[in-house]
Amino acid sequence: KWETVYNAIDFSQYQLNTEVDNNAPLMFLGRLDKVKGVHTAIKVAKITGNKLIIGGNISHTPDNYRYFKNEIEPLIDDDQIKYLGALNDIEKNAYLRQAKALLFPIEWNEPFGMVMVEAMACGLVCIVTDYGGPAALINENRGIKVPLGGFDQLVRGFAEGLLGLVSNEEQINKLGSEARAYVLKNYTWDAKAEAMVSVYEWVLQRQGRPNFAF
Numbered sequence: 001k002w003e004t005v006y007n008a009i010d011f012s013q014y015q016l017n018t019e020v021d022n023n024a025p026l027m028f029l030g031r032l033d034k035v036k037g038v039h040t041a042i043k044v045a046k047i048t049g050n051k052l053i054i055g056g057n058i059s060h061t062p063d064n065y066r067y068f069k070n071e072i073e074p075l076i077d078d079d080q081i082k083y084l085g086a087l088n089d090i091e092k093n094a095y096l097r098q099a100k101a102l103l104f105p106i107e108w109n110e111p112f113g114m115v116m117v118e119a120m121a122c123g124l125v126c127i128v129t130d131y132g133g134p135a136a137l138i139n140e141n142r143g144i145k146v147p148l149g150g151f152d153q154l155v156r157g158f159a160e161g162l163l164g165l166v167s168n169e170e171q172i173n174k175l176g177s178e179a180r181a182y183v184l185k186n187y188t189w190d191a192k193a194e195a196m197v198s199v200y201e202w203v204l205q206r207q208g209r210p211n212f213a214f
Contacts, residue, residue, distance in 0.1 A: 003199050003210060007114055008192040009183075013089040014121035016180055017097035018173065022166060025051035025082075027099035027124075029092065029115040033059050034067045037105035037129070040151065042075050044103060044158045051079075052103075053095055057086040096122040100172070101162060104128040105146070105154050113137055120183045123176035127161045129154065142179040 028041040038054060045052035054076075058068050076083045084095065092115075096102070102119040106129045113134035116126050120142070128134045130145040138145050144165060146157035165172060185191070198210040 003202070005192060005195045005199060006187060007112055007117070008187050008189045009114070009117055009121060010089070011121055011184060011188055014093050014118055015097065016121075016123045018123060018176075020100045020172065022100070022169075024098060024100040025053045026162070027053050027055070027095060027102050027119075028104075029055045029087070029096070029102060029119065030104070031059055032056050032068050032072060033061075033064045034071075035106065035108035037107050037154070039071055040105035040107075040154050040158065041103040042072070042081055043151075043155045044105070044162065045081065047155065048159050048162055050162070051082070053082045053084060053099065055084045055087040055092065055095060092118055093122065096124050099124060101165060102126045103158060103162075104134055105158055106131060106134060107148075107154075108132065110134055117183050117187050120179035123180045125165060125172055125175045125179065127158055127165070137183075142175055142182050144175075 026041070026045055028038050030036045032038055041052060059065060075081055084091070087095065096119050102116065102124050104113065104116060104126055109132040111133045113128070116128065116134055116137050119126055120137070126138060126143040128138055128143065128145055129148050131148040135145055137143070144161040146154065146161055148154075149157070195210065198207065201207045202209050
């Protein structure tokens, strides 16, 4: 028997931000591998006239290190495109609360999306590729999903989603509020502990199989 118990975060590390200026930057958070799509996030920022702050560690696998040095580093100008390096929880909270949206344009079947839970905990709207685990965290009430496609299709989809979002302050607040409420209900350590107990109870045949379809 097996069942998936989802990850959790310490919500005391992430505070809700309800006032985001329209001139606030976008944010990309994650390891700087090509399949994570930071090149797409940079292109979206450039064609929509937004600033982008990037947080995450540089991969040292040969292919992804070349990707960073050849395709990403030349685009970092410390003005429109800023690279912050790897961030701890305190730093992530501070920068996520400054941003107006998290861009997560992945190109692979990512199993979860921890940085999205962290962003949603701050009430940040996530714009994500409709693929893999991250897409399962989002619906039309708490974020924006963009169909998986080639580079040009992804850029266009993310740009359209972003422009539609920033033109509607009420929608930003609504999506951000719903996102935080969703992760606060499902991804706390208490929720994870309860899920683990229900799995053990099921394995011991003391109750039926748990349903974690969030």
